[in-house]
Amino acid sequence: MFADLWIISLFILYGACGFLLLWALPAGIKIIRNWDFTSSTEGQLLLERKNYFVSALLQYALFFQIILLLFFLQLANVHLPGLIKGAMCAAGTLGVNAYGYTALYVKIAAVFIYLSFLFINYLDQSETNAPLTPQKYYLLFVAVLVFGFDLYVTVLYFAGIKPDIIAACCSVNFDINSAGIISAQTATQYLKPAMAIFYGLGLLIPFLMIRLRGRIIYLLVFLSAIFVYADMIALKYHFVKFIYGMPSHNCLFDIFWSEYYFAGYLIFGTLAAYLAGVLFLTLLKMVQVKHLAKKPFLERKLKWIATVGLIGHLLILNLYWLYWII
Amino acid sequence: MPEQIIKAVNVSKIFNKGRRNETVALQDISLEIARNSAVLLRGPSGSGKTTLLTLLSALTKPTSGTIICLEQDISHWQEKFLTGFRRRHLGIIFQNFNLIKTLSVFDNIAVPLIPLPLSAAEIREKVHEISALVQIDHRLQYKAATLSGGEQQRVAIARALIQDPEILIADEPTAHLDSRLSSEILTIFSDLKQRGKTILIATHDPVLNGHPLIDAVFCIKDGRLEPDHVC
Ligand SMILES: Nc1ncnc2c1ncn2[C@@H]1O[C@H](COP(=O)(O)OP(=O)(O)OP(=O)(O)O)[C@@H](O)[C@H]1O
Numbered sequence: 235m236f237a238d239l240w241i242i243s244l245f246i247l248y249g250a251c252g253f254l255l256l257w258a259l260p261a262g263i264k265i266i267r268n269w270d271f272t273s274s275t276e277g278q279l280l281l282e283r284k285n286y287f288v289s290a291l292l293q294y295a296l297f298f299q300i301i302l303l304l305f306f307l308q309l310a311n312v313h314l315p316g317l318i319k320g321a322m323c324a325a326g327t328l329g330v331n332a333y334g335y336t337a338l339y340v341k342i343a344a345v346f347i348y349l350s351f352l353f354i355n356y357l358d359q360s361e362t363n364a365p366l367t368p369q370k371y372y373l374l375f376v377a378v379l380v381f382g383f384d385l386y387v388t389v390l391y392f393a394g395i396k397p398d399i400i401a402a403c404c405s406v407n408f409d410i411n412s413a414g415i416i417s418a419q420t421a422t423q424y425l426k427p428a429m430a431i432f433y434g435l436g437l438l439i440p441f442l443m444i445r446l447r448g449r450i451i452y453l454l455v456f457l458s459a460i461f462v463y464a465d466m467i468a469l470k471y472h473f474v475k476f477i478y479g480m481p482s483h484n485c486l487f488d489i490f491w492s493e494y495y496f497a498g499y500l501i502f503g504t505l506a507a508y509l510a511g512v513l514f515l516t517l518l519k520m521v522q523v524k525h526l527a528k529k530p531f532l533e534r535k536l537k538w539i540a541t542v543g544l545i546g547h548l549l550i551l552n553l554y555w556l557y558w559i560i
Numbered sequence: 561m562p563e564q565i566i567k568a569v570n571v572s573k574i575f576n577k578g579r580r581n582e583t584v585a586l587q588d589i590s591l592e593i594a595r596n597s598a599v600l601l602r603g604p605s606g607s608g609k610t611t612l613l614t615l616l617s618a619l620t621k622p623t624s625g626t627i628i629c630l631e632q633d634i635s636h637w638q639e640k641f642l643t644g645f646r647r648r649h650l651g652i653i654f655q656n657f658n659l660i661k662t663l664s665v666f667d668n669i670a671v672p673l674i675p676l677p678l679s680a681a682e683i684r685e686k687v688h689e690i691s692a693l694v695q696i697d698h699r700l701q702y703k704a705a706t707l708s709g710g711e712q713q714r715v716a717i718a719r720a721l722i723q724d725p726e727i728l729i730a731d732e733p734t735a736h737l738d739s740r741l742s743s744e745i746l747t748i749f750s751d752l753k754q755r756g757k758t759i760l761i762a763t764h765d766p767v768l769n770g771h772p773l774i775d776a777v778f779c780i781k782d783g784r785l786e787p788d789h790v791c
Pocket residue numbers: 575576583584585603604605606607608609610611612655
């Protein structure tokens with residue numbers, strides 16, 4: 235398995251990411267231990283320069299992490315099905331052992347952690363007195379831990395793939411609750427409430443976004459979590475049918491294929507824009523309490539990104555459905 | 561009452577604090593500099609003139625105290641903001657020039673223009689104009705390293721002036737010039753002051769004693785401000 239060219243490429247990407255993180259880590263530790271903004275010693279000046287350097291490193295790390303995520307998805311979705319019997323897309327290949335889905339989720343989480351660091355760093359650098367240094371470097375530790383965990387799980391995942399194993403996949407009728415988000419049976423049962431939540435929150439959230447103030451953002455985080463869950467069920471057991479034009483093909487992954495015009499990237503891309511918007515607004519709210527001047531322009535921009543992302547997401551899905559009905 | 565452009569409140573600077581080679585370079589300095597004035601900083605060698613200039617020009621941060629420059633408290637900014645501040649508002653002539661030895665005089669003078677959205681022709685025009693002003697235009701293609709002390713000094717002055725800064729900070733600007741060139745530089749300074757600039761000069765050159773350009777004199781000794789007559 236590990237001699238496979240795709241998998242080797244994946245681990246080269248890990249190498250790039252890990253190299254950047256391990257380069258940034260000692261600087262982060264030094265800054266946490268020695269940061270003294272009121273002093274202007276040679277050492278402090280050096281730390282301030284390191285501060286800029288680390289943010290540059292992590293920007294590249296984020297870039298590689300996003301490539302890594304997309305590459306892993308493509309690997310599981312397009313390449314591995316050729317190696318694993320019975321698997322037709324990532325739903326099958328990721329489900330062959332207990333680590334596949336975790337490996338995917340951790341990679342998504344990692345992207346959001348880098349985004350968090352870079353956003354906090356951006357806020358930090360926008361103030362003359364760097365109010366969020368050195369605290370922001372604790373996120374670097376989280377990033378390193380998640381990186382290590384990701385690598386560990388991914389190695390276990392590939393090591394656990396037995397060539398003679400027969401995988402289950404989406405359109406197969408038996409239950410895949412060990413692999414999927416939720417089993418097929420419960421899903422159809424919950425589809426109606428999930429659809430109701432999907433539309434209900436889909437309308438409520440943009441409204442809340444416009445009137446966002448005070449602590450409403452924390453409510454929004456809570457509602458977003460529920461929305462994403464309902465969204466996944468609605469997507470998997472309702473909307474994808476209209477993308478594939480097949481009534482029983484409940485797969486979240488084929489929509490990334492060229493046959494379906496890479497619709498998955500658009501659908502999950504808009505959702506990611508929404509979630510990133512909410513994440514940034516939450517971080518802004520959290521650090522603003524003590525440290526930052528108000529940033530109304532930034533806040534407005536983030537609200538726009540989140541709202542446009544969410545509405546775009548809803549629109550794309552419903553247009554597929556409408557197209558089918560008409 | 562003229563408006564203050566620079567204000568220092570209880571500023572101290574201690575080098576190598578807490579180590580064996582701890583040096584108290586400045587102690588509890590408070591001063592105000594009026595907009596569009598020319599101020600002289602006097603004091604014996606090692607008294608802290610250069611240190612005070614680096615603080616007032618946002619090159620270093622004070623150990624304690626506050627520095628207000630152009631109505632902004634710059635005493636505790638991160639480096640990135642200080643760099644931008646200096647670039648926009650300050651022209652600095654260093655005591656040891658800090659020229660880039662391997663570059664030509666032209667390039668040395670043009671350095672502050674690099675981040676600006678100017679065309680090569682505009683840069684050339686500005687460099688020629690300013691180098692004619694300080695009489696170094698006949699050396700534009702020479703390497704900075706091959707120049708005499710006085711010539712290097714004029715390059716340093718040209719570089720400080722090229723961005724048309726609001727505040728000009730000059731550390732011993734006449735130290736390497738003969739008396740004819742010195743008085744020409746002082747004429748340039750007078751001209752700048754007439755155009756609304758604020759000028760801050762540290763020197764022990766007697767040429768500046770009682771010069772009509774100077775509006776105020778600060779005397780510094782062992783890191784403390786003293787009454788005028790001490791210097
Ligand atoms: N970076 C530094 N580290 C340690 N000590 C320093 C540093 N810079 C200056 N000093 C000390 O601070 C004191 C004041 O120095 P400064 O250069 O300000 O004097 P000055 O008045 O400009 O002297 P001069 O007329 O000779 O240029 C001196 O004792 C010097 O040794």
